Amino acid sequence: MDRETAARRTTWPLDAWYVAASADEVGTKPLGRQITGFRMVFFRSESGDVVALEDFCPHRGAPLSLGFVRGETLVCGYHGLALDCRGRPDTMPGQQVGKFPSARHFPVIERYGFIWVWPGDPAEASADKLHPLxxxxxxxxxxxxxxxxxxxxxxxxxxxxxxxxxxxxxxxxxxxxxxxxxxxxxxxxxxxxxxxxxxxxxxxxxxxxxxxxxxxxxxxxxxxxxxxxxxxxxxxxxxxxxxxxxxxxxxxxxxxxxxxxxxxxxxxxxxxxxxxxxxxxxxxxxxxxxxxxxxxxxxxxxxxxxxxxxxxxxxxxxxxxxxxxxxxxxxxxxxxxxxxxxxxxxxxxxxxxxx
Structure with missing residues (x-):
């Protein structure tokens, strides 16, 4: 577990799969939702995969949930910074984004009609830890x-x-x-x-x-x-x-x-x-x-x-x-x-x- 996660220690486990949304809630329109204290944004890329990122644009801190999906990227609705499905800066009008910081990416699974998110250490996330239904x-x-x-x-x-x-x-x-x-x-x-x-x-x-x-x-x-x-x-x-x-x-x-x-x-x-x-x-x-x-x-x-x-x-x-x-x-x-x-x-x- 990283230091940032450890510092946010509260009253819930983090190394676990939580239901974040029903599958039909997440489409190409970004969905903002706070889970275990983390503000997250969920969206489907053009390929249909569900993605979860921190709902915080690395540029000026605007909520990414106010943006829109373009292909395999999520575009910030404030200044147009596009992030890929791992939260890495992809493009931005008039800017070179190679050295921009990334947005945090959260592991997600779509199963049983729900979207599950792992807010803790990504290295600990695995599908076999998902609650069987x-x-x-x-x-x-x-x-x-x-x-x-x-x-x-x-x-x-x-x-x-x-x-x-x-x-x-x-x-x-x-x-x-x-x-x-x-x-x-x-x-x-x-x-x-x-x-x-x-x-x-x-x-x-x-x-x-x-x-x-x-x-x-x-x-x-x-x-x-x-x-x-x-x-x-x-x-x-x-x-x-x-x-x-x-x-x-x-x-x-x-x-x-x-x-x-x-x-x-x-x-x-x-x-x-x-x-x-x-x-x-x-x-x-x-x-x-x-x-x-x-x-x-x-x-x-x-x-x-x-x-x-x-x-x-x-x-x-x-x-x-x-x-x-x-x-x-x-x-x-x-x-x-x-x-x-x-x-x-x-x-x-x-x-x-x-x-």
């Missing part, structure tokens, strides 16, 4: 999702997703029910992930899951066994296995014909110390050809996550105003606490390598 490459799954910009520390979102007790209160009209409070939570941690689990047997399905049961051609008013299995992995991904099965049919392990199950996809990408990009969605294995159901689920998720957004931003305001207040740690917080510990250890390893 087998559902994203299988015709047996359908996916729909969206993006929110949320004004809170990204770790508050991880806390939120690793403890779903709040559903009873924040999402009372969609996925919340009193049985969530009553069901015990288990937490397990390995070197690769933290998993919290909750199972609720013989309960009524809440409104969102009634809609999912209808989509799976199952009776929406039948009693169900419900589950939530939240999986955190570095640097800041949470995959939540959720679903309902007709009661007595095996719950989580029920035959696919007897359940509506899916994976809630959560990529939480830090922007600043008090803001992040939240890429959310749902991957499902039932009625995968039903695009109208995909849209309906997306709309339902958007409403649910909008409720989280309001709570988390207000929580951040309180924490910023009272930074010295100590918070309680209860048994339901174990998943978030263990996830934060995994993040802290990753940061410590990077700091040790830098030193």
């Amino acid at each position: 087998p559902w994203a490459e299988s015709p047996d799954w359908a996916y729909g999702g969206g993006l929110f910009h949320i004004a809170c520390d990204y770790r508050l979102m991880i806390d939120n997703l690793m403890d779903l007790t709040h559903e009873t209160y924040v999402h009372a009209s969609s996925i919340g029910q009193k049985e969530i409070d009553e069901a015990p939570v288990t937490t397990e941690a390995t070197a690769q992930e933290v998993v919290t689990s909750r199972h609720m047997d013989n309960v009524s399905a809440p409104p969102f899951w009634r809609m999912a049961l209808r989509g799976a051609n199952l009776p929406e008013d039948a009693p169900v066994d419900r589950w939530q299995r939240c999986r955190f992995s570095l640097p800041s991904h949470v995959m939540i296995e959720v679903g309902v099965a007709l009661a007595g049919e095996g719950g989580y392990h029920a035959d696919p014909a007897k359940k509506a199950s899916s994976i809630v996809v959560d990529f939480i990408t830090p922007e600043t110390e008090t803001s992040h990009w939240y890429f959310w969605g749902m991957a499902r294995q039932f009625s995968v050809e039903d695009s109208a159901l995909t849209d309906q689920i997306r709309e339902g998720q958007a409403k649910i996550f909008s409720e989280d957004l309001e709570m988390l931003e207000q929580q951040q305001r309180n924490l910023s105003q009272y930074p010295d207040r100590r918070l309680l740690k209860l048994n339901i917080d174990a998943g978030g606490v263990r996830s934060r510990l995994m993040i802290d250890r990753a940061i410590a390893r990077e700091q040790a390598a830098a030193e």
Whole structure:
């Protein structure tokens, strides 16, 4: 890791792949986005490759995201300095650019429908370190999702997703029910992930899951066994296995014909110390050809996550105003606490390598 990167040490790992954008967000028009404290610009060259550079023109510091793509170069919209796909100066009207400094180049990968960026040491970036998403490459799954910009520390979102007790209160009209409070939570941690689990047997399905049961051609008013299995992995991904099965049919392990199950996809990408990009969605294995159901689920998720957004931003305001207040740690917080510990250890390893 270079000294500049080490000097910007904050509250997130840098030697990791983060989701920077959905693939359809990045075209020939430059996209400016701040990721892990770095202002970046993303664009597609004429050949179709996605490029990520620091959003800072070496000439006068203008944002390169205000420029335009010309062939295999990004042209600054201020004075016309053109940079190639590695950030090296290529041409500029009336100037010899051979000795101009380069703009920083960030490793990128386009896969699974997303653009991934590596903000840390480029020498450590490799495709085999990318988080595997087998559902994203299988015709047996359908996916729909969206993006929110949320004004809170990204770790508050991880806390939120690793403890779903709040559903009873924040999402009372969609996925919340009193049985969530009553069901015990288990937490397990390995070197690769933290998993919290909750199972609720013989309960009524809440409104969102009634809609999912209808989509799976199952009776929406039948009693169900419900589950939530939240999986955190570095640097800041949470995959939540959720679903309902007709009661007595095996719950989580029920035959696919007897359940509506899916994976809630959560990529939480830090922007600043008090803001992040939240890429959310749902991957499902039932009625995968039903695009109208995909849209309906997306709309339902958007409403649910909008409720989280309001709570988390207000929580951040309180924490910023009272930074010295100590918070309680209860048994339901174990998943978030263990996830934060995994993040802290990753940061410590990077700091040790830098030193």
